[in-house]
Amino acid sequence: MKVDVYKRPDTDGLYSYLVIPHEKPLPQEVTNTDWMMHEQDVNFEGNGNGRKHFTLEPDDAFRQIGEKGYAISHLCDRSRDAGLSN
Template sequence: MKVDVYKRPDSDGLFSYLVIPHEKPLPQEVTNTDWQMHEQDVNFERDGKRHFTLQAEDAYKQIGEKGYAITHINERARDGAT
């Protein structure tokens, strides 16, 4: 699946990631936060690996349910720790 990846700073130097199918707009419920484009047109595969702090299967499930996937609070990462 091709996706666009957004990133935002959280507290304590941690970052969250938002993954949206490529070329889809930001969902209305997240447009009032500080999401910044991180990478575009990224291959996001169901390979059992972690992508941008997101577990692949969990991300696919989130995308299927709400159209996007977002980092869980306990899975945020320091900058550069993707």
């Protein structure tokens, strides 16, 4: 699945990530926050290797996308590494 990845700074230098299917608009419920484009057209596949993408587990991200159209980092999975990528 191709996705676009947004990030936003949180408290204490941590970052959250938002993943949406490529070329889909930001969901209305997140448009009034500080999301910045991080990467576009990223190949984001749940390949079962346990690898995280932008602090998101692929299986969890695909579940979230299926439920609400986007995936977002859990509070406990935020990262200090703003350059974290797949």
